Amino acid sequence: MRKILLVEDDISLGETLNERLKRDYEVSWAKSLSEAWSLFSKTKDYDLAILDVGLPDGSGFELAAKLKATAPILFLFLTAQADAESRLQGFELGAEEYIPKPFHLKELLIRVKHVLDAHAPTRELQLDSCVVNFTQMSVTKKTGQIEYPPVTDLKILQLLIEKSPRVLSRDEIMNEIWGVDKNPSHRTIDNIIVRLRQLLGDDGEKHIRSVRGVGYQWSTEEAT
Incomplete structure (x- = not known):
């Protein structure tokens, strides 16, 4: 399920948005900049942030810049500040949408x-x-041969790609793929990474990088 960080200090509006969005998404609701940053710092794993601009302890613009500098995230603004200058500031920060109240x-x-x-x-x-x-969980080699590796292996590959360029810890990977209730070992993750590198050949060695003491990363940069 896609994860949304909702930042809105208006209790009535926040409750309405939180209740409705939760029908389709996993939502974390923060009522201030500091609370939003605290939630984000714990996981950095949100797909979208919905940000009010006027917050009691700062600006949604300030928060957006801080989020963007920390991890890849989509965001849109909800605000009563509908003047052209504010809208331009929002889009210059990289907002997907700027929705006036x-x-x-x-x-x-x-x-x-x-x-x-x-x-x-x-x-x-x-x-x-x-x-x-x-979609088919398959790998077609240049020879035309089609292979069907373990589904879990390809889910981890897909996760690394979608979270790139972030480095994912083994614990993050386990929680995303198996959930917090199941507890495979770190060795399980390491073995899957070995299989993925073998499956992808030179591309696997080039793109799946080990970051010592942290975890794994899908990189599109050439190794140096």
Whole structure:
């Protein structure tokens, strides 16, 4: 389920948005900049942030810049500040949408869906050595041979790609793939990474990087 960080200090509006968004998404609701930063710092794993601009302890613009500098995240603004200068500031920060208050709830839900759909999970990965299809969970080699590796292996590959360039710890990978209730060992993750590198050949060695003491990363940069 896609994860949304909702930052809104208006209790009535926040309760309405939180209740409605939770029907389709996993939502964390913060009522201040400091609370939002605390939530974000624990996981950095949100797909979208919905930010009010006028917060009791700072600006949504300030928060957006801070989030963006820490990890890749989509964000949109909800605000009563609808003047041209504020809108430009929001878009210059990289906002997907800038929605002035008051707004129609259905319009917001449609815009949220459009933003997330436009950045939907990776369905296919084309590499020099093969093509990975995450819908069919298959790998087609250059020879035309089709392989069906363990589904869990490809889910971890997809996770690394979607979270790139972040480095994911083994614990993060385990929680995302198996959930917090199950507890495979770190060795399980390491073995899967070995299999993925073998499966992807030179591309695996080039793109799946080990970061000592932290975890694994999908990198699109050439190794030096």
